[in-house]
Amino acid sequence: MAAPRGCYFGKLLDVDLSSGKITTKTLDEKICHDYLGGIGLGAYLLYKELPAKTEPLSPQNMLCVLTGPLNGTACPACRLNVSFKSPLTGIYGHTQVGGPMGNELKWSGWDGIIFRGKAPRPVYLHVHDDKVELRDAGKLWGKDSYVTDEMLKEELQDLDIKTLVIGPAGENGVLFSAMIVDRFRAAARSGGGAVMGSKNLKAIAVHGTKAVPVLNIEAFNNAAEHACEAARTQEAWDGIKRMGTAVLIENANYNSGTLVTKNYQTSWFPDVGRIGAEEAYRTFWKRNVSCPNCPVHCMKVGVLRNTSFDGLVAEGPEYETGTLFGSNLAVSDFDFMMKAVEYCDAMGMDTISAGVVCGYAMELVERGLLNVERDLDGIELRWGNGEAVLKALEAIAFCKGRAGALLGMGTRRMGEKIGGDAPRYAMQVKGQEMAAHEPRGFKGRGVSYAMGPRGGCHHEGNNPQGQALWTMIGSAVMCTFVGGVPFNKAKINPQVVCDMLNAGAGWNWTPDTYWTTAKRLITLQRCFNIREAGISRKDDRLPDRFKEPLPEGPKKGETFSEEDTRKMQDEYYAYYGWDADGIPTAETLQKFGLDYAIADVVKKK
Amino acid sequence: MSNTDDTQKERLSRRGFLKNSGLLAVALPVVGTLGPARESPAAESPKTPAQVGMKYLFAERGACTGCRACEYACSQYHEKGVTRPAKARIHVRRYKGIVDVPIICWHCEDAPCVKACPTSPQAIRKNKDTNIIEFIDDKTCLGAKCNKCMEACPAQFLRRNPDTGWPLFCDLCDGDPQCVKACAKVAEGELAPALITKKSGGGVNLAYRDVTPDEAAESLIQNFYFPNNEGDRR
Numbered sequence: 001m002a003a004p005r006g007c008y009f010g011k012l013l014d015v016d017l018s019s020g021k022i023t024t025k026t027l028d029e030k031i032c033h034d035y036l037g038g039i040g041l042g043a044y045l046l047y048k049e050l051p052a053k054t055e056p057l058s059p060q061n062m063l064c065v066l067t068g069p070l071n072g073t074a075c076p077a078c079r080l081n082v083s084f085k086s087p088l089t090g091i092y093g094h095t096q097v098g099g100p101m102g103n104e105l106k107w108s109g110w111d112g113i114i115f116r117g118k119a120p121r122p123v124y125l126h127v128h129d130d131k132v133e134l135r136d137a138g139k140l141w142g143k144d145s146y147v148t149d150e151m152l153k154e155e156l157q158d159l160d161i162k163t164l165v166i167g168p169a170g171e172n173g174v175l176f177s178a179m180i181v182d183r184f185r186a187a188a189r190s191g192g193g194a195v196m197g198s199k200n201l202k203a204i205a206v207h208g209t210k211a212v213p214v215l216n217i218e219a220f221n222n223a224a225e226h227a228c229e230a231a232r233t234q235e236a237w238d239g240i241k242r243m244g245t246a247v248l249i250e251n252a253n254y255n256s257g258t259l260v261t262k263n264y265q266t267s268w269f270p271d272v273g274r275i276g277a278e279e280a281y282r283t284f285w286k287r288n289v290s291c292p293n294c295p296v297h298c299m300k301v302g303v304l305r306n307t308s309f310d311g312l313v314a315e316g317p318e319y320e321t322g323t324l325f326g327s328n329l330a331v332s333d334f335d336f337m338m339k340a341v342e343y344c345d346a347m348g349m350d351t352i353s354a355g356v357v358c359g360y361a362m363e364l365v366e367r368g369l370l371n372v373e374r375d376l377d378g379i380e381l382r383w384g385n386g387e388a389v390l391k392a393l394e395a396i397a398f399c400k401g402r403a404g405a406l407l408g409m410g411t412r413r414m415g416e417k418i419g420g421d422a423p424r425y426a427m428q429v430k431g432q433e434m435a436a437h438e439p440r441g442f443k444g445r446g447v448s449y450a451m452g453p454r455g456g457c458h459h460e461g462n463n464p465q466g467q468a469l470w471t472m473i474g475s476a477v478m479c480t481f482v483g484g485v486p487f488n489k490a491k492i493n494p495q496v497v498c499d500m501l502n503a504g505a506g507w508n509w510t511p512d513t514y515w516t517t518a519k520r521l522i523t524l525q526r527c528f529n530i531r532e533a534g535i536s537r538k539d540d541r542l543p544d545r546f547k548e549p550l551p552e553g554p555k556k557g558e559t560f561s562e563e564d565t566r567k568m569q570d571e572y573y574a575y576y577g578w579d580a581d582g583i584p585t586a587e588t589l590q591k592f593g594l595d596y597a598i599a600d601v602v603k604k605k
Numbered sequence: 606m607s608n609t610d611d612t613q614k615e616r617l618s619r620r621g622f623l624k625n626s627g628l629l630a631v632a633l634p635v636v637g638t639l640g641p642a643r644e645s646p647a648a649e650s651p652k653t654p655a656q657v658g659m660k661y662l663f664a665e666r667g668a669c670t671g672c673r674a675c676e677y678a679c680s681q682y683h684e685k686g687v688t689r690p691a692k693a694r695i696h697v698r699r700y701k702g703i704v705d706v707p708i709i710c711w712h713c714e715d716a717p718c719v720k721a722c723p724t725s726p727q728a729i730r731k732n733k734d735t736n737i738i739e740f741i742d743d744k745t746c747l748g749a750k751c752n753k754c755m756e757a758c759p760a761q762f763l764r765r766n767p768d769t770g771w772p773l774f775c776d777l778c779d780g781d782p783q784c785v786k787a788c789a790k791v792a793e794g795e796l797a798p799a800l801i802t803k804k805s806g807g808g809v810n811l812a813y814r815d816v817t818p819d820e821a822a823e824s825l826i827q828n829f830y831f832p833n834n835e836g837d838r839r
Contacts, residue, residue: 074677074688100673100699107691150701159698183702209691209767217686232790241795286829287704288796290672295791297670301703303830313703313830 004029006215007069007505008037013110013132015125017199018059018117022132027111033507034593037068037111039094040475040521042083045114046092047528047597056087056191057173057198059118065105065164065204068477072106072212074224075500076231077478078292080105080164080181086190087198088175088353088410089431089455091529093190096459096474097164098291098299099181104162107208119200126156127206137202142168144346145180152205164204167348169397170197174408176353176433180345184289184299184315188350190432190454191410219503226496231482232295240481241288244300245319246277252323257441257555261327262383263359264427264545267438268553271332275322279334289315296481307335314342320458323436324355329362329389336386340393347397353410354396356433358389360411360426369422377401429456430529430539440546441555443564450540450565451572453525464575468518472497475521519576520592523584526576527597530583537582540572541565660736660777661806662785663813664707666821667828669799671705673697674791675784682783683776691767694775695784695800700822704829707799709784710762710775711814712736714806718772721757723747729754729774738774746771760814777802 003010004027014025035044042064054060063084070077080102086093105112108127115125122137140148145167152163162181169177170193177193178186196202214220231237239247252259253272261269273279284302291299304312316322317337325331325340344351361381364370372380379395380388395404406414412431415423427434432455439446444462451467452460459480461467473480476497494514501509529535546560573580577588586602589595676690676697684692696708716731718738728746732739740746749770755763763772778784788800816824 072688074681074686107689146702159700182699209689211680211684211687211689211692214687221681221686232793238795288670289703289705290670290791292673293677294672295674297672297791297796305831311830315702 002029003027004032005506006213007073007501008032008111009106009109009210009213011110012066013113013127015113015115015134016117017115017119017123017134017201020119020134022134025114032069032505034517034520035524036472036475036517036521037071038066038079038081038096038475038477039083039471040517040524041112042066042081042094043092043521043524043528046083046085047524047531050085052531052600054085056085056090056093057194059116059199061085061195061198063115063192063195063199063201064112065115066112066477067102067106068475069505070476070478070497070500072103072208073214073500073504074221074293075227075478076224076293076295076482077476078103078294079477079479080187081474081477082164082179082187082192084190084192084195085532086192086431086454087173087194088191090533091430091455091535092453092525092532093192093195094454094474095179095187095189095192096477097179097181097185097187098479099162099185100292101162101164101181101185101206102477103292104206104208106212107210108206109208109210113204115196115199115201118198122200122202124152124201124203124205127204127208128158129207129209140202141171144168145348146183146346148203149180149183152203156205158207161205161207163206165348166193166196166202167346167397169347169349169408170194171202172397172399172408173197174349174396174399175410175413176350176357176408178344178348178350180348184301184345186345186348186350188352189457189459191350193348214504215506216503220500223496223499223503227482227500228293228295230496237296237481240298241296243277243281243285244298244316246280246300246317246322248319249276249317249322249326250278252319252437252441253327253553255554257550257553257558258438258445259327259441259553260323260436260438262330263328263356263363263425264434264438264543265363266552267441267550267555269327269330269332272327274332275317275326275334275337280317280322283334284338291479294479294482296479298481302338304335304338309335309339312339312342314338315345316341320436321351321355324352324359325389328355328359328436329386330383331386331389332384333386336389340386340389343390343393343397347393349393349397350433352435353433354393355436356427357396357407357411357414358392360414361392361407363425364418364422367421367425369418369420375406375418376403379403424544427456427543427545429542430454430533430535432456434458434542438550438555439542439560440550440558441553443560443568446542446546446560446564447568447572450542450568453522453529464572465515467522467572468515469494471521471525472514472518475517516592520594523576523578523588523592524594524597526578526582526584527589527594527601531597531600535582537569537573537580540569540582660780660782661712661803661810662709662775662777662782663711663801663803663810664709665797665799665801666704666706666825668792668797669697669705669707670791670796671697671699672791674787675707675800678783678787679778682778692773694773696762696764698818698822700819701826704822704825706818706821706825708760708762708818709800710738711760711810712738712775712777712806713759713811713814715811717757717759718754718763721753723751723753729772735777735780737776739776740771740774743769743771759817761817
């Protein structure tokens with residue numbers, strides 16, 4: 001047992017909400033070295049401390065709000081990771097969020113916060129360096145994410161606190177609810193908001209004034225400058241600097257054939273000009289907004305004028321939000337699309353899942369599997385009906401009526417409940433709704449959706465090594481735009497991250513260590529998923545829809561065939577040293593130092 | 606009368622104009638001539654007139670993206686490479702998630718902070734050669750017991766050093782402000798930088814500094830988003 005020498009404070013806040021007792025949990029250097037932080041450390045904590053088969057919305061579930069070794073340093077790594085057992089998927093849930101919260105938490109002198117239990121009444125946690133207290137959140141309960149943030153700043157008389165809050169959706173247990181930072185940034189995937197809500201925890205407000213310990217400052221700052229430089233000069237980000245990720249919307253329609261349209265039925269949306277970056281640039285965006293120390297400034301904030309939502313200030317559209325509330329629902333009205341995006345942010349919902357759920361319902365209505373009057377309380381969810389989408393979102397956020405109850409459970413449970421042919425059209429993997437990249441147009445995304453440890457997510461990496469890279473980004477809690485640059489590995493490669501860790505924490509990492517650690521972390525997440533839900537080869541696949549050829553668009557005729565799936569799985573299992581069923585072998589587990597998982601995993605064979 | 610009309614009035618009034626001038630990058634002579642007519646401390650003729658050749662710092666509030674690279678650079682310069690924005694002199698605050706206000710020292714000719722320092726001899730002084738406020742004496746400064754300089758700063762720039770309790774002053778990094786360099790680096794290629802260093806205040810620094818961060822945020826929201834009658838949200 002040794003305390004980490006640099007990059008970590010070596011302590012976590014351990015908050016038992018049931019008793020209100022707050023303790024300090026020390027972090028061993030070896031744990032930091034082997035599991036890094038963020039996704040990896042979260043997986044380790046959950047595997048070790050969460051009893052197997054815990055009900056995700058029960059008080060026993062843990063909510064681990066974690067930073068990484070590079071947060072708050074000269075390295076442009078500012079994100080925050082939240083790990084928990086997901087109520088949406090039943091497997092490992094982790095989600096990252098940009099904005100200032102990750103750094104602020106690190107600067108307060110804590111590497112993370114673990115929440116356990118359930119508070120008897122709504123509370124929020126206030127952290128000001130070493131001063132930590134649970135405070136009553138009775139007045140905040142029911143308020144949307146933006147108002148909550150403002151009220152916290154007023155109550156604590158501190159304009160510089162940063163907050164992580166849930167909105168009404170999280171309080172009401174919507175299974176894809178999000179945690180919101182800075183009004184528009186969402187830790188959205190996997191339903192962390194519902195876990196937070198189930199613990200009666202409304203918000204975390206943090207103000208930190210410390211500095212992250214760094215062993216060799218000069219060497220560290222040089223390596224960090226290299227990382228900054230890579231992000232600054234990366235030509236691939238030029239479009240994103242100018243128009244955010246929305247720049248991909250037109251590209252996906254005209255070039256890559258990946259624009260998700262009408263619940264993944266096609267990838268061609270003729271009205272793309274009315275929802276894309278060009279429209280937003282011309283009529284909507286006013287400002288660039290940036291995360292701490294990031295040169296990419298990908299957030300664009302704008303305001304709607306002269307529409308039914310006059311004066312609506314919103315962030316986006318980003319690629320996922322614009323596509324899933326635009327082309328995926330065949331909505332070609334920019335105003336409705338932005339209103340839906342803003343509403344999800346305000347209510348604290350995952351825009352990806354919410355968009356896919358609405359698209360799913362629209363397809364089921366079209367196919368006669370859902371009845372508007374009987375099942376949806378008269379909400380006319382039909383292609384292109386933006387007004388109905390807003391009504392549906394309101395029903396979901398507040399669990400109103402049959403529509404709210406049905407749509408709020410996510411596509412997998414909806415399909416099971418409706419029965420018949422319905423599960424065929426649910427665009428999810430392992431219960432997680434897929435993001436807005438059509439896997440037939442770009443098969444790498446198929447790998448990300450099918451093989452990713454948290455289910456159908458676009459942030460998992462497009463091939464076996466890509467998944468290793470992205471897991472490391474999420475464990476160092478950097479942003480892909482800064483830390484990964486997966487399109488040009490020569491620019492910032494494992495060596496730069498190793499340089500930073502070696503200088504900062506006094507380790508002795510080589511790119512080999514980097515890839516071994518990555519494989520350890522992916523394998524550990526797999527072990528957790530096997531232990532909790534018996535995940536195996538049968539689950540690592542896309543919905544059957546993708547076996548049919550794309551009907552339109554630049555990639556017309558492409559499929560994601562059974563053969564593609566088999567090849568993808570074989571390649572993946574071989575890379576990580578898992579057996580043909582997708583279960584890590586005992587040798588692999590020993591090699592990665594995961595001996596403690598052997599008993600849970602290998603016996604299931 | 607609706608809020609929108611009030612807003613229009615406000616926007617047309619001189620004070621509104623001066624506030625909103627925070628958005629105008631090159632309006633130095635115009636605002637400069639307006640300066641003397643104002644009924645504010647800045648309107649009194651400064652005791653130490655500006656000297657040509659001294660350094661000033663400017664922040665174009667409308668151009669800031671809130672990336673805080675300036676805070677990082679500032680703390681690294683002053684803290685021997687350590688990244689610690691809590692100790693940075695410059696400070697960027699995001700309001701309502703939609704506008705960012707850089708809070709800087711405007712290096713006022715009349716230096717209200719120096720005037721307000723109650724100790725004898727004073728713990729701070731204006732250096733006439735370098736144009737910075739120098740923190741002379743940590744024995745004389747009353748530290749956390751006294752708030753006089755911080756209260757006197759019209760731009761609400763001064764903050765306490767979280768370790769010692771003494772106020773943090775901008776020293777223009779010995780004539781080569783690191784925040785300006787950092788800002789230019791981040792902005793390069795796509796944006797206009799928010800931070801600029803000039804050899805003359807031109808009086809415009811006094812116009813800028815009389816706008817508190819809260820007021821600046823309000824006027825930025827007005828200018829960018831023109832809220833409707835229900836407020837700034839929807």
